[in-house]
Amino acid sequence: MSHVPYRTVKALPLALAVAATSPFSAIQANASALLEEIVVTAQKREQNLQDVPISISAFSGAALKEMGAEKISDLGKATAGVEMNNESVTQPEYNVRGIGTSDFTVGSDPAVALYIDGVYAARGAGAEVPFDDVERVEILKGPQGTLFGRNATGGAIHIITKKPSDFTEGTIGGTVGNYGKKNVNFSFNTPLSETLAFRISGTSSKRDGWLENVNGVDLENVDSESLRTSLLWTPTDKLEVIWRAEYNDLDQNSGTVYTTTESVYDAGNPGEAFDAFGAVSTDAPSVEERDLFGTSVEVNYDFDNFTLTSITAYRSMNVDFLNDEDGSADPNHHFHSANYDEQDQFSQEFRLTGETDKLKWTLGAGYSKEHVDHTTIAEFNYSTLETFALYSGAQDDPSLVGLPADASDQQIAEMINGVRTLNSFGMNPVLNGSNPGQFPVGTNVDGIALSTFLYQTYAGAGALGAIAAIDGCGMSVTSLADYGTNSDAALVCDVLPQLQARMASGGNWVESVRNTGTYESMAVYGDFTYALTEKMNLTAGLRYTYDEKEFTVETGYNPNNYFFSTIPAYGSNPLLLGLAFFNNGVDAMYVPEEFSDDWDALSGRLVLDYFLSDTSMMYASVATGFKSGGFNSLSFGPGIEPSFDQEEVTNYELGYKGEYLDGKVRLNVAAYFYEYENKQDLSLVGSPIPTYNILLKDAEGQGLDMELYWSVANDLFTAGDNLFISTNYSYLDTEVTKDYSADIKGFNEEGEPLAMTPENKFNLMMEYSLPVKDMGELVLRTDYNWTDERVGTNRGEDIDSYEQWNARATFNSASDVWAISAWVNNLTDEEIIGDYAGPATAIGSHTIWRFPPRTYGLDVTYRFQ
Secondary structure (H helix, E strand, C coil): CCCCCCCCCCCCCCCCCCCCCCCCCCCCCCCCCCCCCCEECCCCCCEEHHHCCCCEEEEEHHHHHHHCCCCHHHHHHHCCCEECCCCCCCCCCCEECCECCCCCCCCCCCCEEEEECCEECCCHHHCCCCCCCEEEEEEEECCCCCCCCCCCCCEEEEEEECCCCCCCEEEEEEEEECCCEEEEEEEEEEECCCCEEEEEEEEEEEECCCECECCCCCECCEEEEEEEEEEEECCCCCEEEEEEEEEEEEEECCCCCEECCHHHHHHHCCCCCCCCCCCECCCCCCEEEEEEEEEEEEEEEECCCEEEEEEEEEEEEEEEEEEECCCCCCHHHCEEEEEEEEEEEEEEEEEEEEECCCEEEEEEEEEEEEEEEEEEEEEEEHHHHHHHHHHHHHHHCHHHHCCCCCCCHHHHHHHHHHHHCCHHHCHHHHHHCCCCCCCCCCCHHHHHHHHHHHHHHHHHCCCHHHHHCCCCCCCCCCCHHHHHHCHHHHHHHHHHHHHHHHHHCCCEEEEEEEEEEEEEEEEEEEEEEEECCCCEEEEEEEEEEEEEEEEEEEECCCCCCECCCCCHHHCCCCCECCCCCCHHHCCCCCCCEEEEEEEEEEEEEEEEEEEEECCEEEEEEEEEEEECCEECCCCCCCCCCCEECCEEEEEEEEEEEEEECCCCEEEEEEEEEEEEEEEEEEEEECCCCCEEEEEEEEEEEEEEEEEEEEEECHHHCCCCCEEEEEEEEEEEEEEEEEECCHHHHCCCCCCCCCCCCCCEEEEEEEEEEEEECCCEEEEEEEEEEEECCECCCCCCCCECCEEEEEEEEEEEECCCCEEEEEEEECCCCCCCEEEECCHHHHHCCCEEEECCCCEEEEEEEEEEC
């Protein structure tokens, strides 16, 4: 034997229950009913959860229902060391132990690998799918480079759906709730012959928007339909073939951010009171649309001494994501964006697994090819550009808007609209075109602000000489020093009349950039576990990965984007500009710029585990992970390279897993330390208007994950009653150790914690079940989460700590045929900010997204066979 075998253990609500005595599991699982073995496939074979020397959190399908979890992001608050705070379905971020990626474009890859039935989902936009007919979800923490491959530096999330079985059964369920929530779901399984079984499931989820928009439709609604189907063919005892397919259609107004800059809100809604947690006002809806399709064929063949597994898969999706980036109806801060994605991928994996008395082994090889096509559109108006000019000038010198030198960006942003209304500053005539050219010489405030803007613009566009050609007053302006000396005269005589006329003409300033890519990845790996003694095992694994990527950036100067229409040096042609996607001032004329690069890496693990008894074990491990390099998608500003390096993580971990009191208590603890090289972070940098680029930094982190489950002895209560308690806690301390882009960003993050990583996080769940005569069982449950404060995505805007309560009461019928649940989420209606995020910070509109308010409803489930 490789070690002392585990006895049958209790399956807990936050873990997988594999029923051994029934062809199907209970409609609504609860702690007192789940007494079966916990099985996971984290090491590519079925194992007892407590035997696996990896930190894992596992959730059964029944547990997901009890939690009210409908998608992956709902698991973040309940999982130690994991953050999944997402305002968007199609631009999600998964953060495990401080490791994650916030890039919404296609130039980089996720840092947490997501798998659905063994198939890698390459894009985050296709990861958030409804939990429809799910068997379990496994969250593996720490780098999983050996068995799960590239882009698993933070960990891996694996969704396993239910397989067809030899029994005819089905379920029908529905949900109604506030904000017009209406969900319908079903599943049906039946054998078609002695060797063929069929399963199908589907769900339709709809809910009205909970975020009141005084200037349009309410936002954050839900409108999603999904369908899954599968066939299981077992022609012999040795061969199993599973075909799976899924489809999801999403069409909703979600992913909303909105301004917290009060003056910006007031400018778009005169007379309306601003409330950070009240109604919002936007002049464009936030729209998410997605069509997603996936299919795979899994073949398992048992030879005498090993099993061959082949998984062939194809996935594709089309995504549209439109957002009001400034989160307001203020025309002076008009900034909208649109992102359009088309993606498809093919993958093939072959795997051999075997076992002898002392050795368990896995050998594998994989190949994938992905095509991406992404377009980002940014829309401003000329008033927005003037706002940016004044805001950026005031950031350099807060005295321009009457503030002290140490004023924060938020304080400066609050002043901008007020300053614009003062004619003495000269900004109002520029905006509305009145009183053209009448700027008094010596008006330093507007002169400095506009000259700063013009110099940033034209120097960045490589057109400083064009300003020298504007010499209507007979003056010579050939350098920045000359311009500063003669700023008033230049503005009055040459620049402002044309600038006023162009800005008064109206219209929008629209820029776009398109990326296409072909990504290929190949890998071979091996993982071996050898029993050194009956109680001690040594595991060693190694994977070699080679990635090759071809990438294009297609952008150019829009012919409608100019300030000056008559410049002698350019004849009668306007001087075209790019402010957002300007590629170092070069007009690419919408001709694709082609790039290619490749990366390779060895990743592996070494694990020693020791069984202290047949119900407890400890392990020590070192593991590495590799995330492929990539390309900056939106622009290449000064100092920004088209491609960026791969990132690598080395994680050291000590863990303990044990059970006590005949399996009634379970304690799992893991302490870890990691070193992170070339962490790929999305940052707003560049000029004139900052855009997103991937920049690199080194970091390190250390922490502790703890999970405790306790099924309290029945004899403490009335006969048949049961109390179950589970809790988890995580501690995480991270630090940036090297900032390679401090000069580009203008600030240095060394010594600061990583964004979106709370230092402390605590969860508590209590569940009490009691029989109701011969009618059935009543289960009362409450969940509590407390999350510490954390550094936000935008520098200088930290997020407060928060707490949240959920509650549920479920009645299961004695026949286990039907169940009904009443539930409420965010019981105390806490007002919680998810993050300060969005590029509109660059124009002085600081935006946030927030958690939903209190929601409540009723679930009904009926099962037939």
